[in-house]
Amino acid sequence: ASVGSLHRLSVNFMDFQNNIQANDTAFCTPEESVLRSPPTSDGPLHFSWNGAESRYLRNGGETRLKVVFPNLLDGETLDADLRLEMPGGDTTVVVIPFGDAPGMFYYNHKVNCIRVSGGFTLGGLHYDFDGRDAYSVMDWGRGVWPRRNQWYWGSASGRIGGRPFGFNIGYGFGDTSAATISAIIADEAAIGMVNTKTTAVRIIPAPGKQVGDT
Numbered sequence: 001a002s003v004g005s006l007h008r009l010s011v012n013f014m015d016f017q018n019n020i021q022a023n024d025t026a027f028c029t030p031e032e033s034v035l036r037s038p039p040t041s042d043g044p045l046h047f048s049w050n051g052a053e054s055r056y057l058r059n060g061g062e063t064r065l066k067v068v069f070p071n072l073l074d075g076e077t078l079d080a081d082l083r084l085e086m087p088g089g090d091t092t093v094v095v096i097p098f099g100d101a102p103g104m105f106y107y108n109h110k111v112n113c114i115r116v117s118g119g120f121t122l123g124g125l126h127y128d129f130d131g132r133d134a135y136s137v138m139d140w141g142r143g144v145w146p147r148r149n150q151w152y153w154g155s156a157s158g159r160i161g162g163r164p165f166g167f168n169i170g171y172g173f174g175d176t177s178a179a180t181i182s183a184i185i186a187d188e189a190a191i192g193m194v195n196t197k198t199t200a201v202r203i204i205p206a207p208g209k210q211v212g213d214t
Contacts, residue, residue, distance in 0.1 A: 080120030112166030
């Protein structure tokens with residue numbers, strides 16, 4: 001059989017303190033799915049299949065992510081209700097062509113340093129996220145790309161010196177000679193590269209420091 005499109009919901013869970021790890025995916029064909037792709041990264045999104053369900057809703061300044069995933073760990077259901085606080089600064093948006101495939105492209109919007117609060121239950125345990133030090137990243141894309149491709153990607157968000165700091169690194173997906181999805185997010189300002197030039201630099205005064213001090 002040849003399947004050109006699938007709708008899926010993936011959940012990955014890692015508890016380093018208790019040495020617990022679980023991951024699973026629910027997927028179905030578009031004809032069987034309630035998921036409808038929104039025109040922008042603002043959503044909303046709704047996935048439901050075989051007991052697994054996820055909702056991504058934005059209402060004014062609040063964004064909610066709710067997930068129910070049965071039988072994720074030893075027959076236990078994951079039940080999550082998370083509140084996402086979107087940053088007010090720069091985000092990363094890029095359109096990448098495929099040089100050897102005219103008409104094909106990848107449009108990507110990444111948002112780092114999204115504060116997360118709320119929590120989830122799994123296996124009799126409850127996990128809470130503190131909005132002061134818990135972060136996530138949104139990776140939203142659209143495109144038409146070749147059947148065969150490869151892509152390496154990494155992302156992180158947190159705080160350095162009490163200020164938001166994050167990065168995106170990517171390689172191998174399309175022609176990135178003119179622009180790149182790689183960027184550093186420092187104090188909500190994006191520092192990336194377009195046409196081999198730095199896109200932005202924010203200077204933050206450091207009282208008592210001289211040029212060259214660290």
